Amino acid sequence: MPAATVHKQTVPDTQIKGTPVQIAVLLPCFNEEVTIAEVVRGFARALPGAVIFVYDNNSTDATAARAAEAGATVCQEPLQGKGNVVRRMFADIEADVYLMADGDGTYDPTSAPELVKLVAEGGIDMVVGARKESGDAAAWSHRRRFGNRMLTGFVAMMFGNHFTDILSGYRAFSRRFVKSFPALARGFEIETELTVHALELRIRVAEIETPYIARPEGSESKLSTPRDGARILRAIFLLLKEERPFRFFGAISLVLATVSVVFAYPLLTTFLETGLVPRVPTAVLCTGLMLLAFLSLTCGLILDSVSRGRREIKRLAHLAVPAMGATRAVKKSAVARRTIGRDG
Numbered sequence: 001m002p003a004a005t006v007h008k009q010t011v012p013d014t015q016i017k018g019t020p021v022q023i024a025v026l027l028p029c030f031n032e033e034v035t036i037a038e039v040v041r042g043f044a045r046a047l048p049g050a051v052i053f054v055y056d057n058n059s060t061d062a063t064a065a066r067a068a069e070a071g072a073t074v075c076q077e078p079l080q081g082k083g084n085v086v087r088r089m090f091a092d093i094e095a096d097v098y099l100m101a102d103g104d105g106t107y108d109p110t111s112a113p114e115l116v117k118l119v120a121e122g123g124i125d126m127v128v129g130a131r132k133e134s135g136d137a138a139a140w141s142h143r144r145r146f147g148n149r150m151l152t153g154f155v156a157m158m159f160g161n162h163f164t165d166i167l168s169g170y171r172a173f174s175r176r177f178v179k180s181f182p183a184l185a186r187g188f189e190i191e192t193e194l195t196v197h198a199l200e201l202r203i204r205v206a207e208i209e210t211p212y213i214a215r216p217e218g219s220e221s222k223l224s225t226p227r228d229g230a231r232i233l234r235a236i237f238l239l240l241k242e243e244r245p246f247r248f249f250g251a252i253s254l255v256l257a258t259v260s261v262v263f264a265y266p267l268l269t270t271f272l273e274t275g276l277v278p279r280v281p282t283a284v285l286c287t288g289l290m291l292l293a294f295l296s297l298t299c300g301l302i303l304d305s306v307s308r309g310r311r312e313i314k315r316l317a318h319l320a321v322p323a324m325g326a327t328r329a330v331k332k333s334a335v336a337r338r339t340i341g342r343d344g
Helices: 036-046 063-069 082-092 109-120 142-159 175-180 190-201 225-243 245-274 280-320 326-343
Strands: 013-016 019-029 051-056 073-076 097-100 126-132 171-174 205-211
Touching (some): 019 036, 019 063, 019 082, 036 051, 036 063, 051 063, 082 097, 082 190, 097 109, 109 205, 142 190, 142 225, 190 225, 190 280, 225 245
Parallel strands (some): 019 097, 051 073
Antiparallel strands (some): 013 019, 097 171, 126 171
């Protein structure tokens, strides 16, 4: 069955405590023929009325056909990489609440209502489903557990300690978040970018524990722990440079200045004792290192002002999107005022 291409798909309303809410379930997929049908049916049971979108990212198996048979709306994204798929999903789909998961069957659909509820009723912009670590080596290998803790701790040290699992792909978003998120990542580093974006804008976030399930037999992970871990670490450094340039270039300046002082100290003591500079090349090296240190510090100061301006623009873009239910609330209030005016 050929997959349909969807552009600007608007999700119909469903009811949460009598309030109409548009819920979209977004499932990026690459060769998930074994699991995708059950994943689609699981989220359909957990969130009746939600529209489930499966974005097929150049699969070579029957992922698209299995998803369509299970009742999902199937779309195609030709640019390879999860980050490219997320960018396309966020651009195409119009909804109030977005729930993103993977199509590999590792995330528990029964946790979905709680994630959606926090966004729909609690006013949260992003809720992360933190994967509950289990003793099942098939679900959580020691390397993946160590890598996740290391990267999460590094992000916490650089940007703030709000999450215990920054690499989870199980998340719920408000429309405000989705439509103001630039989505520049190409691959698995997209989760890191989502996390840092939320932390830098200081918007409301939450995290709840969700079960993490081992892949069924016949389903293979697309994640390469060393390679993708290195890409995520690189993404963190790039985000640090873009979002916290004074800290990034300040650290480089401190290292250069320290090395310069260490090499210059023996020269200075010899000069004070004898009035001579015994190693001229070392003195030139120390001077150059100190000049580079001040240059790096100056770059950090200038780029910090630029980063602040970019942060203000992103904040304004976030506020430009109406909060969920705001339009309906304004309309109801206007109708109530007109009714009171006629009655008066």
